[in-house]
Amino acid sequence: MKFAAQLESTHMRTSRAGFHRGIAPTFNCAVCGRRTRPVDSDTCCAECWELAGQDNYHNDNACGPTPKELAYYESLVAVAVAKGGDADAIRAQNPYIWANPDAPE
Numbered sequence: 001m002k003f004a005a006q007l008e009s010t011h012m013r014t015s016r017a018g019f020h021r022g023i024a025p026t027f028n029c030a031v032c033g034r035r036t037r038p039v040d041s042d043t044c045c046a047e048c049w050e051l052a053g054q055d056n057y058h059n060d061n062a063c064g065p066t067p068k069e070l071a072y073y074e075s076l077v078a079v080a081v082a083k084g085g086d087a088d089a090i091r092a093q094n095p096y097i098w099a100n101p102d103a104p105e
């Protein structure tokens with residue numbers, strides 16, 4: 001019992017040591033422009049990073065998002081916008097999720 005408690009304590013310390021919040025400097029997301037800290041990427045925020053991966057998936061598979069997927073992507077946009085991000089810039093950056101109506105066929 002005591003040993004298990006020690007293991008848990010060690011794990012907690014390791015997790016905290018690896019956590020960047022409060023240490024890494026902030027920067028402006030290269031996609032939506034909001035202030036963020038490095039999470040998965042040093043150039044864009046967590047939401048834009050996730051959307052970039054999803055956009056790549058739709059490009060690779062030559063398919064648009066399902067309604068359920070689109071709802072998830074819109075929820076990521078809403079999070080970024082709530083933190084100061086630009087929704088139009090996010091949609092423009094992910095053309096395989098949000099087809100650009102001005103783009104030629």
Ligand SMILES: [Zn+2]
Nearest residue numbers: 029032045048
């Ligand atoms: Zn962003």
